[in-house]
Amino acid sequence: MTDIERPPEQCDETLKNCVDNLGISQIDRHVFICADQTKPKCCDKAASIEAWNYLKTRLKELELDRVSTESPHIFRTKANCLRVCNQGPVLVIYPDGVWYRNASPALIERIIQEHLLGDRPVREYVIAEYPLPQP
Template structure:
């Protein structure tokens, strides 16, 4: 069984019936997931970081929302431009990105 160092949940506004619509989806959260996956692959972190999409966290005004465990760090208003920084500073450096935290 894989024991990742980080487990990342990214809101894609996925509804119970499987459709994606809502604030985080409209703000590009699917593209953010793809950026995380590419960045993690490029940095050879696939064994250390697991990415999952999720439904609404209920704080749409802070979206797109990214939550990182085991620390329970919540990032808000995340854009594709923030992905490299989160991976470098948090996943590789071990220090959450303060100015992106909710």
């Protein structure tokens, strides 16, 4: 039985369990990176995949991808395109709204250490900064 065929109460419970297991309500920051593009424009597709794999691996190694009382909870998403088709891979962190250019594995490590863990954006690679409004 697919989710479409399930009664709404089962879908709601299944969805609720997924949301709870991911710790969505406890996300501190969400990192989006353009990677594995259908039509690579901002950078070489292989470079974008390398950057994505590095981000994913490092967040797991540092246990930042799971809910913890000792460290921030960081979500990550691979986006096909962030529409800034220049000097990629492009990476953006929300709710900070800080956009980065040239997100290579070396820069991603700096972003993790300085921005995600140290609350200091890596200024020389920032291309825009538009934080989400506070509720």
